[in-house]
Amino acid sequence: xxxxxxxxxxxxxxxxxxxxxxxxxxxxxxxxxxxxxxxxxxxxxxxxxxxxxxxxxxxxxxxxxxxxxxxxxxxxxxxxxxxxxxxxxxxxxxxxxxxxxxxxxxxxxxxxxxxxxxxxxxxxxxxxxxxxxxxxxxxxxxxxxxxxxxxxxxxxxxxxxxxxxxxxxxxxxxxxxxxxxxxxxxxxxxxxxxxxxxxxxxxxxxxxxxxxxxxxxxxxxxxxxxxxxxxxxxxxxxxxxxxxxxxxxxxxxxxxxxxxxxxxxxxxxxxxxxxxxxxxxxxxxxxxxxxxxxxxxxxxxxxxxxxxxxxxxxxxxxxxxxxxxxxxxxxxxxxxxxxxxxxxxxxxxxxxxxxxxxxxxxxxxxxxxxxxxxxxxxxxxxxxxxxxxxxxxxxxxxxxxxxxxxxxxxxxxxxxxxxxxxxxxxxx
Numbered sequence: 001x002x003x004x005x006x007x008x009x010x011x012x013x014x015x016x017x018x019x020x021x022x023x024x025x026x027x028x029x030x031x032x033x034x035x036x037x038x039x040x041x042x043x044x045x046x047x048x049x050x051x052x053x054x055x056x057x058x059x060x061x062x063x064x065x066x067x068x069x070x071x072x073x074x075x076x077x078x079x080x081x082x083x084x085x086x087x088x089x090x091x092x093x094x095x096x097x098x099x100x101x102x103x104x105x106x107x108x109x110x111x112x113x114x115x116x117x118x119x120x121x122x123x124x125x126x127x128x129x130x131x132x133x134x135x136x137x138x139x140x141x142x143x144x145x146x147x148x149x150x151x152x153x154x155x156x157x158x159x160x161x162x163x164x165x166x167x168x169x170x171x172x173x174x175x176x177x178x179x180x181x182x183x184x185x186x187x188x189x190x191x192x193x194x195x196x197x198x199x200x201x202x203x204x205x206x207x208x209x210x211x212x213x214x215x216x217x218x219x220x221x222x223x224x225x226x227x228x229x230x231x232x233x234x235x236x237x238x239x240x241x242x243x244x245x246x247x248x249x250x251x252x253x254x255x256x257x258x259x260x261x262x263x264x265x266x267x268x269x270x271x272x273x274x275x276x277x278x279x280x281x282x283x284x285x286x287x288x289x290x291x292x293x294x295x296x297x298x299x300x301x302x303x304x305x306x307x308x309x310x311x312x313x314x315x316x317x318x319x320x321x322x323x324x325x326x327x328x329x330x331x332x333x334x335x336x337x338x339x340x341x342x343x344x345x346x347x348x349x350x351x352x353x354x355x356x357x358x359x360x361x362x363x364x365x366x367x368x369x370x371x372x373x374x375x376x377x378x379x380x381x382x383x384x385x386x387x388x389x390x391x392x393x394x395x396x397x398x399x400x401x402x403x404x405x406x407x408x409x410x411x412x413x414x415x416x417x418x419x420x421x422x423x424x425x426x427x428x
Contacts, residue, residue: 012246014036014246016030016040017249017253018251018254020048020049020050020210020252020254020400021047021397021401022407023252025077027408029077029405030412031217031221034417035417039221040228040238041222046222047207047209048210050206050210050397051207052204053358056315058277059204059314060313060358061207061275062206063273064176064366068193068194068196068198070196070197072398074401083202083209086200086201086309087199087200087288088198088289090103091198091289093289094166095346098345100291102289122161126158129156129158130195133192146372147183147371148371149171149181149182149183150168150179152184165294169301170191170194172301173292174194175271175395176301176324177368178327181370183369186375204313226239228261231262234249234384235249236249247415249384249385250407252387253389255268255389258389269370271365271367271368272328273324273361273365274362276339276356277356278356279357281319285305287308288309289305298338298345300343301324303323321347321354323339340354376406377392379406379410392407393406
């Protein structure tokens with residue numbers, strides 16, 4: 001037991017430290033198995049990096065999270081029955097050599113794209129490769145030799161124009177890794193999800209997902225504004241010197257905070273991300289597409305007319321444009337001429353009337369996954385002490401939720417309970 005000034009004597013089976021999607025996912029799986037759970041969150045809101053701010057009627061995500069309808073954890077996690085997903089349509093608009101090219105959903109209109117995908121034969125090969133990837137079981141993907149994502153793209157028989165004009169900018173956007181140093185196995189999983197489902201945003205902002213998970217918890221089980229400073233197998237000590245006894249503890253914070261609670265836990269490198277939001281008087285596109293820059297001629301990695309994907313993100317008659325810049329250095333002035341000129345080129349329209357709404361720079365936005373990367377890092381530290389988060393699986397929303405479920409399942413096995421999983425479809 002931790003030594004503290006006072007103990008509440010409160011009755012709970014498991015303390016979960018952190019109310020991001022990993023911690024909330026773990027909590028729901030534990031509650032579904034009949035355990036009493038208390039979730040501690042240092043901030044005044046749940047959600048971790050999946051945060052959304054409201055500015056002048058616009059809903060602005062602080063992070064670059066994109067979801068996919070193929071994510072299994074969206075179906076397996078209790079509490080998400082009312083989650084609404086807004087898909088991109090078409091999937092991608094690639095800007096190359098001064099022109100825009102629409103690339104539809106991988107199982108649909110890919111063949112309609114012209115350059116930069118190369119010849120009709122190149123497009124047919126790419127379409128077939130994505131179909132095979134979508135149909136390949138995860139276990140077989142994990143058996144492939146591991147290298148970097150960049151090296152894998154160059155060695156798998158894709159036409160060079162398809163790689164440089166589509167796959168490289170797409171993976172850079174999905175992984176938030178401009179140089180594609182990510183493990184090829186992680187990249188395969190992310191590209192498989194893209195090929196299998198539809199890229200989308202949660203309706204009402206990224207925060208809608210953790211907000212629904214938090215709202216579905218039993219009353220009184222979520223404690224906001226409560227920072228944990230120490231954890232053991234049977235208690236948590238808070239910053240206010242309050243001791244919370246329990247049967248087990250799940251640390252579900254970010255990697256750096258987890259290492260402070262669990263000395264010896266490895267802290268990964270990170271990919272820095274800057275998210276820039278503009279209000280546009282008119283929509284720069286007719287379709288809700290993810291805009292990629294194949295030429296890499298400016299600071300913007302990718303952009304999207306967010307309110308065309310999800311109309312709730314902007315007031316009536318206005319358009320929200322969300323853009324992502326990748327790199328370790330903070331941009332001194334994201335609304336400078338270089339950013340505006342690049343967005344004008346990507347969208348093929350003037351950005352002079354666009355108003356900067358907000359800029360969010362996070363130097364530790366996405367845990368890096370360089371090769372070799374353990375896709376199933378241990379979630380059990382000791383019996384009674386567990387850890388989860390996007391730093392334990394893949395650096396995606398799917399990976400964070402999966403690690404939460406893995407931690408919950410291991411804990412349940414340790415206490416002799418059998419975990420269950422939901423099988424009914426997600427309401428979308």
